Amino acid sequence: MSLLFLGWTSESRALDAVLGADVNPASEFNTNLFMSRNQAVNIGKDVWGEGIDGGLDLVLSDSRWKINANSRFQNRWYQDDNNLDYFNQLFSVKSQYYFSERAILGMDAQYNMDNTLSTENVADLGYVFTRIPRTTRSISPNWSYVLTEKSRLSLAYTYQDTNYDQQRNLNNVVDSAAHIGSLNLSHQWNEKLQLLGSLNYTSYDLFGRDFESSVRAYPFPFLNGFIVTPATVFIPGVTTTIRTASFMAGFSYNPTESVTLAFSGGGQHNQTTSPENREPITSTVFPFLTDTINSRRISSSSFSEILTASARKKFERSDIGFNYSLSLSPNLQGLLTSYERYNFTGNYKFTPQLSSSLNISLSDQTGSAQASREIFSVRPGINWQWDQNWVLNASYQYTRIDFAASGNLSASSPDSHALYLNIRYLFDKHQF
Structure with missing residues (x-):
């Protein structure tokens, strides 16, 4: 998956440095009715998309500290509908300093330029009809301490702000800033x-x-x-x-x-x-x-x-998982919303090259009359790596959304059908 991989060691200062990079061309066919800026849910447009993904990774470390610096990009260009195009960029740094065998001080920072539809699952943060570019910044100092051989204490503070492109904001999505403390x-x-x-x-x-x-x-x-x-x-x-x-x-x-x-x-x-x-x-x-x-x-x-x-x-050739959560947090429109989520995942490997996956999710969101909805989604997929470099990934996603009406789920529920096809070429690794 890496296009370039470098490593060197400075014996005089005991410094280890590793540099890696990867570039992955991709192709996608999408029939998702909800990806267009047109909010008429019964009008869909089949589009072909082409893009390129990749990134750069740098690791620096010695006996007392370690730094991970990453940059990732994910870009798509869709034929006949540039409203779907996106250019996602992510830059992050994670650092750790070992005061002693028991105490570790860390500092994490991230700068992310993405958009709502490419990164949000409708079962997570609310339903949006349009792709809205945004910028998210965060910084998080943290500290962990080994109390005993079996006990560990961790403290963290995070500041994060999110700003949306208001010219593309047709859904009243609000900018936000958050201060988060955890023990x-x-x-x-x-x-x-x-x-x-x-x-x-x-x-x-x-x-x-x-x-x-x-x-x-x-x-x-x-x-x-x-x-x-x-x-x-x-x-x-x-x-x-x-x-x-x-x-x-x-x-x-x-x-x-x-x-x-x-x-x-x-x-x-x-x-x-x-x-x-x-x-x-x-x-x-x-x-x-x-x-x-x-x-x-x-x-x-x-x-x-x-x-x-x-x-x-x-299992020997497969695995299954189930997750349940009940939480309360602001949605993209800034409304305090309760989320009750059920999620089932399964994976099965037919051969070392061919595998399949299944994801089933149900989310019940309760807030104001505009925020309450029930979302059901099923996504089966298949992954085929027919040689060391070429990978084919195909999946189908069905989504049903029932909006609340007068305290009861309304009978009308718009459906979404999407077909994703990605063909990637993975460059060989090179070491110097």
Whole structure:
């Protein structure tokens, strides 16, 4: 998979450096009804896409520290519909410094230019009809300490902000900034059982979009009527803050070498606030006409259960897995949403070159009337590497979405059918 691989060692300073790179051309045929900017869900367009993926990886290390620097890119060009084109770029650095045999200090940073449709699974963060470019930046100092031979403590802080291309934003997706703090504790009870515990605090700032209009209806003092006149109407977006504090406790258990069971449960306190806002408006034609747009202060709090559970089983030529989770977090539109997810995965290897996969997921999202929906998705696939360099990957995805209506799932549910075909060429590795 690597186009270039370099390695050298400086004996005088005990410095190890490894440089690697890979370039993978790809081709794709897509019939997904929801990928076009056209929001008419019954109108789809079959498109061929061509692209190139690749990256550069650098590892530097000595006896006390280690740095991993990576850059990845993923680009696609679709025939007859450039609204689907995307150019994803990712740059990340992870560093570790070993103070002693027990203490490790780390610093992670990431700069990611991607878009909603290429990286979001509809069962994860909400449903979007359009491809919206965005930029995400994050930095995360972290520290871990070995308390005993069987116990480890980890502390981490993360700052992350996300900004969307507002010219392409037709779905009211909001920019955001988050401060995240976490404490994790693990204890190896015996060879088969590990106990886990965590505390987490997150503060989300969700920046509402500005609104601007040139027409305004004013109350008319006579006959209980209204007068419509040109006006300067600019309403800055309101910043909503969502703070969550959670705790979880659980375990990971391996009854045999081929079976893994895990469970964690706890609670989360949620608080949402938005400030009161008053915006004066004056008519540009009749200056004596004035009005005020008020947005009232919102403050609410709640407590919710959070759960995660998983099971894995490995066989001689296959493996299966099941995951369940119950969580609460803001979706792409900035609305606090509850997610209950079920996911089943399976893989089977027919020969060393030919394998198949299956992914089935069900997500129940509960929030406001606009955010509540149930999403079901099935994606079987096949992977064939007929020689050392050529790889063929084909998959089909069916997605059904039921939107909430008056507290019940509506009868109408738009379906999505997508066929993915990727042909990749993997360059030989070279060492110098």
